[in-house]
Amino acid sequence: MNATLNRPRTRAINPLQLSRVLLYLALALVAGAAGICYVSLKNTQHDLGERVRKTESEIKEFRARNQDYQSRIASLSSRMTLRSKLESGFIAMVPVAPTAIARLTPPAIDNADNMARAVAANPRLLP
Amino acid sequence: MRWNARTRIALASGFLGLIFTGFSVRLIDISVGRHEEYSEIAAQKNSFRQPIYARRGLIYDRNGEILADNAPVRTVIADGSHIEHPRAIAEIAAPFLKLDVDALEKKLTTPSKYVVVQRGLPAETAFELERALGEKKLRGINFTPDFERVHPNASMLCHVVGFLDHERHGIQGVEASMEDYLAGQDGFRFTEHDRAGREIVVYRGQEREPRDGLNVTLTIDMGLQSIVEDELDAAVKQYKPKNAIAILVNPKTGEVLAMASRPNFEPDKIAEAQPEQMKNHAVIDMFEPGSTFKIVASSGALNEGIVDTETRLDCENGAFSYGGRVLRDTHHYGLLTVHDILEKSSNIGAAKLAMRMGDTTFYEYVKRFGFGERTGIELPGEIPGVAHPPSQWDKVTITRMPMGQSVAVTPLQTVMAMGVIANGGKLMAPHIIKSLSDSSSKVIKEFQPSVIRQVINPETAAIVNAALADVVSAVGTAPQAAVPGYRVAGKTGTAQIPKPGGGYYEMKYLVSFCGYMPAEDPAFVGIVMIDDANLPSNLNYGGLVSAPIFARIAARAARYLDLQPTMRAEPLTEVASRDEKKEEARR
The missing domain is CATH 3.40.710.10 (DD-peptidase/beta-lactamase superfamily)
Structure with missing residues (x-):
C-alpha cells in the first residue's frame, strides 16, 4: 500500500490561521481607512482652498469698492467740486456773525497808541 | 544545473527583480537626479507668477486734504485658450465695455493666452461683468487689478503734485521726486490653475506680500x-x-x-496739456x-x-x-x-x-x-x-x-x-x-x-x-x-x-x-x-x-x-x- 495513502488525512488540510487573517484584515482596514482619510482630507483641503479663494476674492472686491467710494467721496467733497456747487447755487455759505466768533487769544491793545499788536510782537504776552 | 521548479522560480524572481530595480533606478533618477529639470517643466506648465500690486501712496496737504488719490480700475484680459464661446462672451461684455459686439468677438477669437481687451475699466463695472459671465459659466475673461491716479482738485496745485506716465511712474512734481516712497513694492505669488483656469489654492507656492507706498503729506495749505x-x-x-x-x-x-x-x-487730462503748461x-x-x-x-x-x-x-x-x-x-x-x-x-x-x-x-x-x-x-x-x-x-x-x-x-x-x-x-x-x-x-x-x-x-x-x-x-x-x-x-x-x-x-x-x-x-x-x-x-x-x-x-x-x-x-x-x-x- 502506498505510504502516502497511509498518512493521516488531517495533515493534507491547510489550517486557517485566524489570528494572521485578522491581522492582515486589520492592516488592510487601517490602510484603507488611512487612504480614505487621506482622500477626505485632500478633498477638505481643496474645499477649504476654494473657500479661501472665494473669500479672498470677496475681500478684494470689498477693498476695491471701499477704495472706489473713498475716491468718490474725496472727489465730491473736494474744494473744486464744492466751489462749483457754490457757484451753481446748489449750496450756499452763510457768513459767521462777528458776535458768534469766540477768540481764544483776544487781540491785545497797546495802551501807548491804542492799537492792536500781534501776540508774538507783544512783550506783555510773551512767555 | 538542474532545471527544476526552484531554478525556474529563482530565474523569474531575478528577472522581475531586475525589472523593478530598473524602474526604481529610473524613478530615483527622475525624482531626485533630475528634480530641478522636471520641476521647472511642471512649473512652466501649471504654475503662474501672479503679481500682487502695491497700493501707490496718496498725497495730502498739511491739513489732510487729499491731493492725489487712487481710483481702482481693472484691466480686462482675454485668455484665448479658455474661450469656447466668443460670441456669447462678446454679447454679454460689449455693453459693459462699451464696445461693438462684432469687434469684441473678433478680438476674443484668438489662440493667444493674453490679449488686453480694455484698460481702466471702473472696478464697479468689472465686478458686474464678472458676475454676468459667471452666471452663464463663460470662461476666458480675466480681470487684473490696477488703479488710476485722480486729482480731486483738478488743476489746483498741478505743478507741485505732478502726474504719472502710462506705466504709473511719476514724471513731474512730487509724484516724480517722491517716486521711491510713493510707489511701494509689488508682491507676487506662485499659483497653479485648474483646467478652467481657476487657482488651486492648495498648490500655492512661494509668496511675497506687497509693500504699499507711503503717503506723502505736503507743507502746502x-x-x-x-x-x-x-x-x-x-x-x-x-x-x-x-x-x-x-x-x-x-x-x-x-x-x-x-x-x-x-x-x-489738469493732471487728469494730461493728454490735452501743452508742454508750456x-x-x-x-x-x-x-x-x-x-x-x-x-x-x-x-x-x-x-x-x-x-x-x-x-x-x-x-x-x-x-x-x-x-x-x-x-x-x-x-x-x-x-x-x-x-x-x-x-x-x-x-x-x-x-x-x-x-x-x-x-x-x-x-x-x-x-x-x-x-x-x-x-x-x-x-x-x-x-x-x-x-x-x-x-x-x-x-x-x-x-x-x-x-x-x-x-x-x-x-x-x-x-x-x-x-x-x-x-x-x-x-x-x-x-x-x-x-x-x-x-x-x-x-x-x-x-x-x-x-x-x-x-x-x-x-x-x-x-x-x-x-x-x-x-x-x-x-x-x-x-x-x-x-x-x-x-x-x-x-x-x-x-x-x-x-x-x-x-x-x-x-x-x-x-x-x-x-x-x-x-x-x-x-x-x-x-x-x-x-x-x-x-x-x-x-x-x-x-x-x-x-x-x-x-x-x-x-x-x-x-x-x-x-x-x-x-x-x-x-x-x-x-x-x-x-x-x-x-x-x-x-x-
Whole structure:
C-alpha cells in the first residue's frame, strides 16, 4: 500500500490561521481607512482652498469698492467740486456773525497808541 | 544545473527583480537626479507668477486734504485658450465695455493666452461683468487689478503734485521726486490653475506680500493755495501775461504754504496739456529779478559795517556815469540813506552800495542769500539760476547786479532771500514735504526745518525790515501792497526782459512784488511775479501790478490764518496822509 495513502488525512488540510487573517484584515482596514482619510482630507483641503479663494476674492472686491467710494467721496467733497456747487447755487455759505466768533487769544491793545499788536510782537504776552 | 521548479522560480524572481530595480533606478533618477529639470517643466506648465500690486501712496496737504488719490480700475484680459464661446462672451461684455459686439468677438477669437481687451475699466463695472459671465459659466475673461491716479482738485496745485506716465511712474512734481516712497513694492505669488483656469489654492507656492507706498503729506495749505490760485487767475484774466507765479512760504520754517504758476493744466487730462503748461516756473525758470534784488546790496553793506543807518550816498540826481554807461533812476534823487535807497528803489544808490562793498564781498552776499545755487526743494528740475563770479564780470556788472540785472534767479530763490530779512537774518531751506506715513497713518518720517546759514545779523535784518516796511507806504514804491490792519514789508521789482541774443526787449517787463506780513512778526513771505503783462509800459510796474495782487492775497491769507491785526485798520487815504506827514517831518 502506498505510504502516502497511509498518512493521516488531517495533515493534507491547510489550517486557517485566524489570528494572521485578522491581522492582515486589520492592516488592510487601517490602510484603507488611512487612504480614505487621506482622500477626505485632500478633498477638505481643496474645499477649504476654494473657500479661501472665494473669500479672498470677496475681500478684494470689498477693498476695491471701499477704495472706489473713498475716491468718490474725496472727489465730491473736494474744494473744486464744492466751489462749483457754490457757484451753481446748489449750496450756499452763510457768513459767521462777528458776535458768534469766540477768540481764544483776544487781540491785545497797546495802551501807548491804542492799537492792536500781534501776540508774538507783544512783550506783555510773551512767555 | 538542474532545471527544476526552484531554478525556474529563482530565474523569474531575478528577472522581475531586475525589472523593478530598473524602474526604481529610473524613478530615483527622475525624482531626485533630475528634480530641478522636471520641476521647472511642471512649473512652466501649471504654475503662474501672479503679481500682487502695491497700493501707490496718496498725497495730502498739511491739513489732510487729499491731493492725489487712487481710483481702482481693472484691466480686462482675454485668455484665448479658455474661450469656447466668443460670441456669447462678446454679447454679454460689449455693453459693459462699451464696445461693438462684432469687434469684441473678433478680438476674443484668438489662440493667444493674453490679449488686453480694455484698460481702466471702473472696478464697479468689472465686478458686474464678472458676475454676468459667471452666471452663464463663460470662461476666458480675466480681470487684473490696477488703479488710476485722480486729482480731486483738478488743476489746483498741478505743478507741485505732478502726474504719472502710462506705466504709473511719476514724471513731474512730487509724484516724480517722491517716486521711491510713493510707489511701494509689488508682491507676487506662485499659483497653479485648474483646467478652467481657476487657482488651486492648495498648490500655492512661494509668496511675497506687497509693500504699499507711503503717503506723502505736503507743507502746502490748500486754504492758502486756493486764495493764491484765485488771485492769480484773476490777474491772468486782467493782464493776460505770458507767465504768472505766486509763492507763499513760512519764513521761520521754510515750509512752502502755496505755490502756483500760470499757465497750468489738469493732471487728469494730461493728454490735452501743452508742454508750456506743465512747467513749474517757480523752480525751473529763471528771471532777472529787478529791484527786489536790492536787498542784497543794502543788507550786505550794512552787515559789513561799510555803511550805517545815517550814511548818505549821492544818487547823482538820477544819472550816474560809470564804465562808459549811464545808470539812471526813475526820479532825481540827491543824498539818500540805505533806508531811502530801498524805499525809493534807487538804482544808483544800490550800485553805489555794491561798489563800496567791492566785487568780492558783494558777490559773497549774493551767494550767501542763496542765489546761484539750488535751494534743494523736493521738486524735480530745479535750476540754480545764474550768478557769475567777479572773474566773469565786465566793468559795469557791479552797477547792474545790485539792481537785479546781469543775474538770473528763480522766484523761489527770491522769496527765500526775502525770508532772510523776515526771519532775523537766517536763510531757511525751503521744503514742501512735511511727512511720510504708512497706510495706517503712522508717521514714518517727519521733515524738520533747517537753517542753511545766518546770512546777516538780526540787527541788520531789523534795519532792512524797517526800510522794507516803508516801501509799502505812500512815500514808498508799493503803497498798493498795504493791507488794512497789518504792517506789510516788501520790495517791488520791475525788470526788463532780456533777449536771447543780448539786449532787452522794448516795452516788455517782468514785474514783481516780494514781501511779508505782518512786518513785526511775519506769518508768511510771498512773491507775485507777472511776466510780460499786456499793459502800456507806464502802467507796467511791480508797485502797480504785482503789489495789489500781493495785498489781496495777504488780506485773505490774514483772515484765513486768523492773524491778529497789528495796527488799527485805518482807511488807506488816512494812512497815506500820515505817511506823507512823516516823510515831510523827516525831510
